[in-house]
Amino acid sequence: MALSGLDIFKLLPKTNCGECKLPTCLAFAMKLAGGQAKLEDCPYVSDEAKETLAEAAAPPIRGVVVGKGDREFKTGEELVMFRHEKRFINPAAIGVLISDTMSDEEIGAKVDEAAKDSWERVGQQLEVKMLAVKCESGDAVKFKAALEKAKASGLSIMPMTEDAGLMGEALGVVGDLNPLLCCATAANLEAMGGLAKEKGLPLVLKGEGLDSLADLAEKAEAMELKNLVLDPGTRNLKETLEALIAIRRGALTAKYKPFGYPTITLPCEETDDIFFEGALAGIYIAKYSDIVVMSSAESWLHYPLQVEVQNIYTDPQKPMAVDSKFYEIGSPGPDSPVLVTTNFSLTYFIVSGEVESSKIDSWLGVVDSEGQSVLTAWAAGKFVPDVIAKFINTSGIADKVKHRKITIPGYVAQISGELDEELPDWEILVGPREAGDIPTYLRNLVSG
Amino acid sequence: MAFEVPKETTDSKIREVPLGTGDAAVKVGGENVLPFYLFEGQMPNRPLIAVEVYDDNPQGWSPVVAEPLSDVLSDPVAWAKKAQDEWGADLIALRLKSTDPKGDDKPGDQAAQTANAVAEAVTIPVIVYGSEDAEKDGEVLKAVAIATEGKNVVLGPALEDNYKTIGAAAIGYKQTVAAKTPIDVNLAKQLNILLSNLGLDVGNIIVDPTTGALGYGLEYTYSVMERLKLAALYQDDGMTQMPLVADVGVESWKAKEAKAPAADEPAWGDENKRGVLWEILTASTLLIAGADIVIMRHPDAIKTVRKVIDTLMG
Numbered sequence: 001m002a003l004s005g006l007d008i009f010k011l012l013p014k015t016n017c018g019e020c021k022l023p024t025c026l027a028f029a030m031k032l033a034g035g036q037a038k039l040e041d042c043p044y045v046s047d048e049a050k051e052t053l054a055e056a057a058a059p060p061i062r063g064v065v066v067g068k069g070d071r072e073f074k075t076g077e078e079l080v081m082f083r084h085e086k087r088f089i090n091p092a093a094i095g096v097l098i099s100d101t102m103s104d105e106e107i108g109a110k111v112d113e114a115a116k117d118s119w120e121r122v123g124q125q126l127e128v129k130m131l132a133v134k135c136e137s138g139d140a141v142k143f144k145a146a147l148e149k150a151k152a153s154g155l156s157i158m159p160m161t162e163d164a165g166l167m168g169e170a171l172g173v174v175g176d177l178n179p180l181l182c183c184a185t186a187a188n189l190e191a192m193g194g195l196a197k198e199k200g201l202p203l204v205l206k207g208e209g210l211d212s213l214a215d216l217a218e219k220a221e222a223m224e225l226k227n228l229v230l231d232p233g234t235r236n237l238k239e240t241l242e243a244l245i246a247i248r249r250g251a252l253t254a255k256y257k258p259f260g261y262p263t264i265t266l267p268c269e270e271t272d273d274i275f276f277e278g279a280l281a282g283i284y285i286a287k288y289s290d291i292v293v294m295s296s297a298e299s300w301l302h303y304p305l306q307v308e309v310q311n312i313y314t315d316p317q318k319p320m321a322v323d324s325k326f327y328e329i330g331s332p333g334p335d336s337p338v339l340v341t342t343n344f345s346l347t348y349f350i351v352s353g354e355v356e357s358s359k360i361d362s363w364l365g366v367v368d369s370e371g372q373s374v375l376t377a378w379a380a381g382k383f384v385p386d387v388i389a390k391f392i393n394t395s396g397i398a399d400k401v402k403h404r405k406i407t408i409p410g411y412v413a414q415i416s417g418e419l420d421e422e423l424p425d426w427e428i429l430v431g432p433r434e435a436g437d438i439p440t441y442l443r444n445l446v447s448g
Numbered sequence: 449m450a451f452e453v454p455k456e457t458t459d460s461k462i463r464e465v466p467l468g469t470g471d472a473a474v475k476v477g478g479e480n481v482l483p484f485y486l487f488e489g490q491m492p493n494r495p496l497i498a499v500e501v502y503d504d505n506p507q508g509w510s511p512v513v514a515e516p517l518s519d520v521l522s523d524p525v526a527w528a529k530k531a532q533d534e535w536g537a538d539l540i541a542l543r544l545k546s547t548d549p550k551g552d553d554k555p556g557d558q559a560a561q562t563a564n565a566v567a568e569a570v571t572i573p574v575i576v577y578g579s580e581d582a583e584k585d586g587e588v589l590k591a592v593a594i595a596t597e598g599k600n601v602v603l604g605p606a607l608e609d610n611y612k613t614i615g616a617a618a619i620g621y622k623q624t625v626a627a628k629t630p631i632d633v634n635l636a637k638q639l640n641i642l643l644s645n646l647g648l649d650v651g652n653i654i655v656d657p658t659t660g661a662l663g664y665g666l667e668y669t670y671s672v673m674e675r676l677k678l679a680a681l682y683q684d685d686g687m688t689q690m691p692l693v694a695d696v697g698v699e700s701w702k703a704k705e706a707k708a709p710a711a712d713e714p715a716w717g718d719e720n721k722r723g724v725l726w727e728i729l730t731a732s733t734l735l736i737a738g739a740d741i742v743i744m745r746h747p748d749a750i751k752t753v754r755k756v757i758d759t760l761m762g
Contacts, residue, residue, distance in 0.1 A: 082678070084671040119715060121663075214451040237759045242487050246453040254454045275721075275728055275752040282729040283756070286670070286736050300717030303705065304662060304725045308733065311667040346665050353704050440550070 003056045005033035011049035012042065019043055061251050061260050063090065064202050064227045066130065066291075067156025068178045073129045075229070075290040076262035081252060084316050090262075091313040092285045094305055095130035095158060095293040097268045100137045100146035107149050113297035115153040119306065122320050122345045126306035132182065132268075132293045133170075134160035140169040147173040158182050158204075158293075164191030175199055180291075182206075182264075183231060186216060193223045202227035204264055209233060210246055217258035228261040229291065235270050237280055244288040262290035269293075274301065281305055286312055320345035321371035326395050327352060330361035334402040337362045337445055339431065340388060341409055342369035342377045350435045358439035360446055363401065367391045374409045385415050389422035398425075407431040407445070455488045457481075460684040462677075462740070463651050464493065465691050467539065467624060468573030469600045474538065476654065476740050477691035482677055483738050484760040494761050495735055497750055498539035498575055498743045499531035500697045503562045504546040510707040512723045513746045524562055525569045532570045535750050541575040541743040542566050543698075547588045548579035556584075560591035567599050575602040575626065575693075575743070586613035593617035602626050605656050608639060615646040626693055628656040631668045633675050637687040654741065655690040661699035661706075662730045669694065673738035694734040697745030700727040724748045732756050 009029035020041040022028045031037035032053075039045060039053055063077040073093045080086045096114040098107055111131065118127035131150040135143040143159075143166055150157055151174055158180040159170035167181060183204035184192035196203035205220055205228055207213025213232050220228055232243035250259035267280040278301055281292050285308050294301065314320055321343045329352055341351045343366045355362050367388055369377035377383035392398075392406065404426045408416060410433035420428050432441050457480075464478035476496055481489030505522040506514075520527035524542065531537040544559040546552045567574045576592050578585030589603045590613060604626025606614040611627065618625045627643055629635035636655050644650050657676065660669045673692055679685040700706055706726035710719050727749035731742045735756065744750050 082671075082674055083667070084675055116715075210451050210453070237756070238484075238486075238762045241484060241760065245485065246451075246487075249454050249456075250451060254452075256451065259451070273752075273755075275724065275748060276755055278725045279728050279732045279752055279756050282732045283736050286733050298717055298721075299715060300710075300719070300722035301725065303716050304722065304729050307663040307705070308666070308729050311662065312670070312733075314667050316667070316671060346660070349664060353702070356704070437550070 003033065003053070005030040007056075008032050008053065011045070011052055013044045013046075015044065017044065060255060061248075061262065062226065062228070064229060064262055066093070066158075066178065066180045066202050068176075069154060071127065071129050071155045072178065073156065078248070078262075078288075078290075079252070081248060083312060087315040087317065088313045090290065091309050092289060093129040093156075093291045094281070094302065094309070095132045095156075095291060096128055096297045096302075097132045097134060097266075097293055097295050098146060098150055099134050100139070100142045102146075104145070104149075107146055110297050111149050111153045113299075115155060117297060117299055117302045117306075119303060121307065121310060122322055124310060126303075126310060128155065128297070128302055128306075130156040130158055130180070130291070130293075132158040132160055132266075135163070135166050135170075138163075138166075140166055144169055144173050150174075151177065156180070162188055162192075164188055164195060167192060167195055171195065171199065171201075175201075178202070180204060180229060184216065184220065186212060189216060189219055189223075193220055193225050196227075197223060197225055200227075202229060204229045204231050206231040207233045210243055213247075214256075214258045217261070221258070230259065230261050230263045231266070232263075235266070237270065237283070240265055240270070240280075241283060241287060244284065248288040263288060264291040264293070265289040266293045268295035278305065282308055285309055319371035321368075322348045322366060324366050324368035324391065326397055326400075327364045327366060328361075329355045329364050330359070332361040332363045332400075334400065336360075336401065337407060337442060338365065338397060338401055338403075338405065339363070339407045340365040340367055340391070342367055342372060342374050342383050344369065344371050344373045344377070347373050351438065354435045354438040355442065358442040360439075360442045362442065363397060365391065365395060365397065365406075374411045378412050378415070383412065385419040385422045388415075388419060392423060392426070405429055407441075409433070453487060456682075457488050458681045458684075460681050460689070462680055462691055463689050465624065465651060465654055467600060467602060469598060472571050472573050473600075474573060479740075480681065482674075482681065483736055486761075491761070493740075495739065495757055496538035496741045497536075497754060497757070498541040498693075498741055499528075499535060499537035499750060500743055500745045501527045501531065501540055501542045501566065503542065503544050503559060504548075504552060506545070510701060510719070510723060512707070512720050513701055516747050525565050528566045528570050528574075532572055535747050536754060537572060537750070539573050539575055539741065540566060540570055541577065543577045543579070544588055544592070545579050547581075547584055549581050549584050551579070553584075556588035556591035557595075559588055560595035563592045563601070564595040567596050567601060573601065574599070575604065575741075577604050577626070580605060582607050582609040586610040589614050590617040593621040593623050596623070597621040600624060602654060604628060606639070606643065608635075608642075611639060611643055612646060615643045615648045618652065619647050624652045624654065626654050626656045627690075628658060631658045631660065631665070631672050633672055633679065633688070636672075636676065637685070640687045640690060650686065650690070653690045654693050656693045656695060659695040659699045659730075659734070661696070661703050662726055662733070663703055663705055664699065666730060666733060670733060670737040673734060677738040691740035692738050693741040693743065694731070694739035696727060696731045696734065696742045697749075698743070700730045701745060724752075728752050
């Protein structure tokens, strides 16, 4: 929450000593509010004022780091209720539940499967981030054995037990991996919070509804616990969604400090119907859950969920772009058609999909249009003859094909003459306006 | 201190649009809250699932979705009845693909007879979409409007290029219009204004803001729907207060990731479940963004999304 210059002025010594190189404390306060001065420039500011100002500068939802190494992740720090207002910042992290009552083989297989849930899409690595290892046996030996197996995966770990004694045992195995302890409740906060505090570990607070969660968060703050994750304790879609909205609104709109932390949901505990579980996860990803734990590690479930996270967390101001280069669709050879389009990820996906479905091996040239679609890029001067010509001339495509024909999108038919002049060795063909017509076009092109 | 959820109530609401007539009549819209924010307002009508039916015996579909429909793919009337009786469709969304000039190019009159036969065979309202060829759809949907007079079907999509023909047919034969624009708040508003200037009651318009499936522009449709709903509810912008329709089935099943066999893409896993989840996620996400109607295809996806709506309306 930003403070005004006058708010800040009240916290300053009001001596007008001038050591900050400004004539008055008020002038200094105004500069501070505008971000043009630093608090350290005032040698006489009180510790209390420092704390108040630091708190005011802190994000309304705290960032919490979970894990250590390849799949550590940061969660929280969200600033808006709606993604179009700015963007959602730290992508929702997806976890997989492991129970210590499963057999060694089952645990091993599920851990391996989760570790393999990793895909590259539009230049981003999408992956399952966390294993939630739940002690259902009540047996420290089994819990630790399951944690050992999970630890070997390299994923972040969330040990799950409400028994602080068992959690202490778990930390003997994964304590140095910055695990997310799950969870502290009203009944065990002192002991569980003590473990988290001792090692500086992130901790899930599980309430029984919003009031008890708020109460728990206030008590945890009083224990000086900072890296908290909130679980409202609801275990059905309607109540969980309402709780997620209330927590995000509480933190951002009402500036309600106890809710200024990331949230966790557990669709794995809300249903036994895997499609429905997927739908729940899909809804929680869109509406404010920062960590989502699933019952299964299967890739058919996780790949679509990861794509949704990618979609929802895309910066609406900055379209996703694919690399500018020639893509081989199928196994193109020296006689295969050559097409060009822009590097807006959707344009690329749709055009490459249609070329692929035509079953005609082709070279698809993707020009750097700063992530804009064909018409927008043309209007902005990013997909114009000299840019396209430069791309063709530096791409090396002339060495890969024997013919000299390039197809451009139908929406920019008007540039074909000028492009012809820029590329005297090439014949410019005008393709269809809509990607859906590409298969017919390509079939005619190769048969004609 | 007990926590009070900050409420954001409003006096504005989405228009309640009647679909169908007589026993088939239902209403869509009417909510004065963001989707399922029932702690601060009401949704008098639940969001509806419209089940896709084609009139051209569609070919080349992924077996994952073609298999459960195999006994009805070639018979739109049987397909519609099955959707209503077995899958619990709230609406039928008939697509007259047979009229596509790039395909079979069947005349509008013939397709209109199919549309009427489908509407006669079911007791739920019907949406009739053309082949999305702007010119041909004008002719086709006019014929549909005449053939189904008195049934209050939804004709669409009305585009910037053919809204006059479709709008006039809807006015003349008392039908409803789905107005489609390419993922843009202002274009959606503008087409609503054009249709209302034509004389169409704004209470007979639903808006199709164009659907991007999961992985293919979902985030654009998501934000356009959210922005339309926010403008409707919190800025009382009358030209954004139409119920929204998301065209989920057709777009989801275009995605390579929904269709590709695991044999081709082993890292993506079991295609039998993957494609269904692709459709479920597209539909549920857009329901949360503001869709009042989702048009869907796969019976298992329909079942799951129905469960989502049931649970949220609780």
